[in-house]
Structure formats: structure tokens, C-alpha cells
Amino acid sequence: MSLIEIENLSVTYHVGGHDVRAVEGVSLSVAARESYGLVGESGSGKSTILRAICGLAPVSGGTIRIGGEPVGAHRSKAFAARVQMVFQDPYASIHPRHTLDRTLSEPLAIHRLGDTDARVVRALTDVGLPPAFRFRYPHQLSGGQRQRVAIARALMLEPEILLLDEPTSALDASVQAETLNLLNRLREERGLTFLMVSHDLAVIDHMCDRVLVMQHGHAAEELTREALAGAQMQTDYARTLFNASADRMLEA
Amino acid sequence: MMGQMMTWLRDPNPASRMQARLGQYYLGWLRLRRNPLAVVGLTIVLALLAMAALAPVLATHDPFAQDLGRRLLPPLTPGNWLGTDDFGRDIWTRIVFGARITLYIVALVAITAPVLGLLVGTVAGYFGGVVDLILMRITDIFLAFPRLILALALVSVLGPGIENAVLAIALTAWPPYARVARAETLTVRGADYIAAVRLQGAGSGRIILGHVIPMCLPSVIIRVTLDMAGVILIAAGLGFLGLGVQPPLPEWGLMISSGRKFLFEQWWVATIPGLAIFIVSLGFNLLGDGLRDVLDPRSSGK
Numbered sequence: 001m002s003l004i005e006i007e008n009l010s011v012t013y014h015v016g017g018h019d020v021r022a023v024e025g026v027s028l029s030v031a032a033r034e035s036y037g038l039v040g041e042s043g044s045g046k047s048t049i050l051r052a053i054c055g056l057a058p059v060s061g062g063t064i065r066i067g068g069e070p071v072g073a074h075r076s077k078a079f080a081a082r083v084q085m086v087f088q089d090p091y092a093s094i095h096p097r098h099t100l101d102r103t104l105s106e107p108l109a110i111h112r113l114g115d116t117d118a119r120v121v122r123a124l125t126d127v128g129l130p131p132a133f134r135f136r137y138p139h140q141l142s143g144g145q146r147q148r149v150a151i152a153r154a155l156m157l158e159p160e161i162l163l164l165d166e167p168t169s170a171l172d173a174s175v176q177a178e179t180l181n182l183l184n185r186l187r188e189e190r191g192l193t194f195l196m197v198s199h200d201l202a203v204i205d206h207m208c209d210r211v212l213v214m215q216h217g218h219a220a221e222e223l224t225r226e227a228l229a230g231a232q233m234q235t236d237y238a239r240t241l242f243n244a245s246a247d248r249m250l251e252a
Numbered sequence: 253m254m255g256q257m258m259t260w261l262r263d264p265n266p267a268s269r270m271q272a273r274l275g276q277y278y279l280g281w282l283r284l285r286r287n288p289l290a291v292v293g294l295t296i297v298l299a300l301l302a303m304a305a306l307a308p309v310l311a312t313h314d315p316f317a318q319d320l321g322r323r324l325l326p327p328l329t330p331g332n333w334l335g336t337d338d339f340g341r342d343i344w345t346r347i348v349f350g351a352r353i354t355l356y357i358v359a360l361v362a363i364t365a366p367v368l369g370l371l372v373g374t375v376a377g378y379f380g381g382v383v384d385l386i387l388m389r390i391t392d393i394f395l396a397f398p399r400l401i402l403a404l405a406l407v408s409v410l411g412p413g414i415e416n417a418v419l420a421i422a423l424t425a426w427p428p429y430a431r432v433a434r435a436e437t438l439t440v441r442g443a444d445y446i447a448a449v450r451l452q453g454a455g456s457g458r459i460i461l462g463h464v465i466p467m468c469l470p471s472v473i474i475r476v477t478l479d480m481a482g483v484i485l486i487a488a489g490l491g492f493l494g495l496g497v498q499p500p501l502p503e504w505g506l507m508i509s510s511g512r513k514f515l516f517e518q519w520w521v522a523t524i525p526g527l528a529i530f531i532v533s534l535g536f537n538l539l540g541d542g543l544r545d546v547l548d549p550r551s552s553g554k
Contacts, residue, residue, distance in 0.1 A: 054447075075453070093444035094445055096467075097467065106452065107452040110458065135265070136264070
């Protein structure tokens with residue numbers, strides 16, 4: 001049985017009397033400990049799928065099941081302990097007026113988990129930040145450091161599933177690689193399942209076992225890593241995307 | 253010692269929550285110090301605080317002691333350097349004790365009105381929809397009345413007195429805070445860091461109190477300091493009309509009112525409390541302007 005199962009998912013936003021269909025009839029399933037990529041250009045609906053899983057986007061049809069249980073309209077605390085998300089922009093996803101200590105201990109307080117001090121310090125070291133950073137404010141950190149904090153926060157509740165919404169696209173190239181390696185290491189250590197969105201096939205190739213290519217809210221084609229490496233795409237769109245980032249994939 | 257203190261405050265790796273917070277306050281103070289007008293404002297407000305705290309020491313007379321033989325003496329008379337009023341009471345003494353009343357009113361209004369406004373505004377902004385509609389229409393109704401008139405109506409229903417004056421002012425002062433807080437909440441509620449804490453399973457109460465309000469607080473605090481001048485003026489206005497503080501208490505508005513009768517012959521009786529109101533209002537306004545630079549989250553990057 002797959003850990004994440006999405007069947008026929010549709011997401012429709014109502015904007016000024018119009019219906020905008022961000023996602024239409026997309027199905028996918030991700031096995032436990034798998035790393036699954038969603039790729040496509042801007043507006044293809046890939047981030048919307050992650051947001052729909054978290055209850056941040058209006059689902060208009062289809063079902064989402066986590067570990068066999070369908071998720072309802074309301075996300076419970078138990079859901080929060082299983083599924084966490086890392087957002088795209090580390091400058092917008094961390095509360096600017098809270099110290100890192102507060103940011104990292106908030107999930108513990110919500111779930112009434114004790115041992116806050118030790119857990120916060122461990123979370124910082126796990127993502128490669130010195131414990132001395134604990135009482136800093138986010139504006140005292142660089143973008144890459146902030147994204148590490150966001151990853152640490154997502155892992156505070158020890159979830160099984162990590163949703164990654166272009167976690168490196170706001171970072172510069174050298175920091176990107178570091179962050180991706182950190183994510184890969186954490187996935188191995190903790191047996192995490194990744195559902196990762198990117199517009200960059202090179203990132204997906206580095207991170208994911210399988211990838212779903214999306215276009216205009218529809219699923220275009222699913223590829224395994226081998227198919228991706230061997231450039232065995234069936235659709236023209238996937239091939240165009242591949243050609244756009246092929247040179248960087250060869251470097252890596 | 254001082255140097256040690258500075259390095260401790262500026263430590264980029266604070267060792268405790270308290271050190272981190274004090275460090276932020278220190279940086280805020282450095283930013284405030286760069287604005288000379290704000291420092292003037294702060295000095296005036298601190299002087300008002302000192303004056304209220306040390307009133308018995310600073311006063312030269314008893315604020316209620318009448319001396320009809322020495323009534324309406326001009327300023328710079330030996331023994332009464334700001335002159336005396338129509339009952340022969342020392343004006344300087346009454347100004348000094350009046351600072352206590354002014355501060356009492358300002359403090360009570362500053363505690364009640366912004367808190368109410370913040371709660372109404374953040375709840376309306378965060379939940380949106382029907383909640384927003386109902387709360388904001390109530391706010392609109394309060395905003396539609398002229399403040400002084402509404403305060404007058406409330407005081408005449410509740411009866412004159414300092415507590416009722418404070419209540420009336422607070423009840424008329426909260427709607428602008430609710431508006432400011434709602435506007436700020438609307439910009440914040442869609443932010444990723446709010447989505448992140450919601451994803452962690454936080455309830456609405458925790459999100460509003462712990463995550464939304466800290467973002468609204470700076471603009472509300474700035475608004476409060478800028479409004480303090482208005483609060484002092486309304487309190488003085490109520491006193492002037494005989495609906496606020498009652499004689500013989502030395503409230504500044506009341507003092508102006510009693511000096512009105514001799515405005516042309518003995519100008520100082522009304523002018524000196526007027527100057528006191530002017531200086532304190534100016535102090536709060538300058539401070540508010542300076543706080544805008546200090547508390548604006550966009551300028552806190554250093």
C-alpha cells in the first residue's frame with residue numbers, strides 16, 4: 001500500500017466570479033520512503049497539489065489518502081505529526097519576530113511534547129546549525145541558514161512525510177547543493193518520504209526516484225529516474241523540459 | 253563595566269531569551285537615538301513621568317490650599333513662580349499634581365483601547381467572512397460618531413468623574429486600532445509562516461495571539477503614541493466642559509476652564525495649563541514619530 005495516494009484530484013480557486021482550475025484530475029501514489037518529484041513550469045499546478053494535501057488549497061474533487069486514511073476538510077494534530085512541509089521562500093516562511101528558539105519550540109508546545117531545550121538544540125545540530133544560533137532572529141541569518149531552520153522546524157514533530165515546495169529555488173547555486181544534500185541525508189537517516197516540487201529537472205534528478213511531469217494542471221507523464229537519465233520521455237512537453245535542463249544534469 | 257554590558261547586548265549569539273530580547277531593545281534604542289526629535293519627545297514623556305512620580309517633592313505648596321489674599325498673582329511672583337489662580341492656589345503645584353491625573357488617564361486609555369481594538373481587528377481580519385463583516389460594521393458605527401460628542405454622551409449617561417471619562421475615551425478610541433490591526437492582519441494571514449504554524453496543528457487562538465498580534469503590535473503602538481495627544485486633549489476637553497475630572501482636582505483642562513473668566517486680565521491662569529497640555533501632546537507626537545522608525549519591521553534588518 002502506498003503512503004500517499006492521490007486520486008483524480010481537482011483544485012478550483014474562485015477568483016472574482018471566475019473559476020480557475022489549478023489542478024484537474026491528477027492521480028499519483030508515493031510509496032513509503034520513496035522520493036517523488038513533481039515538475040513543471042510556473043502555473044502548472046505542482047505546488048497547488050502540496051497545498052491541497054495540507055489543506056491550504058480548496059479541493060473541488062478527488063481524494064487524498066495518507067497511509068490509507070482519507071484526509072477530510074479539517075487537518076488534525078495527528079495529521080500534523082505525520083505530514084510537514086518546507087516552503088519555497090525561507091524569507092517568508094519563518095516568523096520575523098520570533099527567535100529561532102520560539103520558532104522551533106512552537107510545534108512542541110502545540111503538541112505538548114516535553115524536553116523542549118534538548119529537542120531544540122538537537123534539531124539545530126541535525127540541520128548543521130550551531131546551537132549558539134538558538135536565540136537569534138531570522139534577520140540575523142542568511143537564506144540558506146533560514147531554509148535549514150525551516151527544515152528543522154518541519155522535522156520537530158518527527159513526521160513520516162515531508163512536502164518540499166521548491167525548497168532551494170530561492171537560494172543561490174552553492175547553497176542549493178548543500179541544502180539538497182542535507183535533505184538527502186535526513187531522508188536516509190530518518191526514513192522519510194519526500195514529495196518534492198521543482199521546476200528544475202536537475203534538482204529532481206538529484207533527489208527523486210520517480211517524477212510526474214505536469215502541464216497546465218494536468219499530469220503529462222510519469223518517469224522513473226532511469227527513464228529520466230536515459231532521456232526516454234514519451235511526450236514532447238517532458239522532452240522540452242528535459243532539454244532545457246539537460247546540460248546541468250550532465251554536470252552533476 | 254559599560255563596555256562589557258554593550259558587548260553582552262550586541263552579542264550575535266545570545267545565550268537566553270532575555271538576552272536576545274534585551275539586545276533587540278538596545279538596537280531599537282540605538283535607532284531611536286539617531287532621531288533627535290524623537291529623543292526630545294522621549295525626554296518630555298520621561299519628564300512627565302518624573303513629575304508625576306515626584307509631585308510632592310517638586311510642588312512648592314499644597315495643591316488644594318486656598319489663600320484668597322494672594323489670588324491671581326502673575327508669574328514670577330516670589331513664592332509662586334508661575335502665579336496663582338482665582339482661589340490663590342499655586343499654579344506650578346497644581347500643574348505638577350495635574351501631571352498625575354493626566355498620566356493616569358493616558359495610562360488607562362493606553363491599556364484598554366488598544367487591547368480591545370487589537371482583539372477586534374485581528375479576529376475580524378483572521379477569520380474574514382461573516383465575522384469580519386459584523387465586527388467591522390460595529391467598528392464603522394463607532395467611527396461614524398465624532399469622538400468628543402460620543403464621549404460627552406457616554407459621560408452624561410454614566411455621570412461625570414475621572415473613571416467615567418476614561419471609560420468614555422477608551423470606548424471611543426478603540427475603532428481606529430481595530431482598523432489598523434485588521435489591515436495588518438490581512439497582509440499577514442496569508443503569509444507562509446502563518447500557514448506553517450497552522451500546518452503544525454495550532455488553533456486559531458494560538459495563531460492570533462502568538463503569531464498575528466506580534467506583527468500588528470508595532471503599528472498599533474505607533475498609533476497609540478500618536479493618539480495620546482488626542483486623548484489628553486479630549487480628557488482636557490471633558491474637564492473643560494465640567495464632565496470629566498471634578499473640581500477641586502488639579503486637572504489641566506479644568507484649570508483652563510476656570511481661567512477662562514480672566515483670560516484677558518490674568519492670562520496666565522488659563523495659558524499655563526494650556527502650555528502644559530501643548531508640551532505633553534507634542535512630546536507624545538514626536539515620540540510616536542520616532543517609534544515608527546524603531547518598530548517598523550522593514551527597518552529592523554540591522
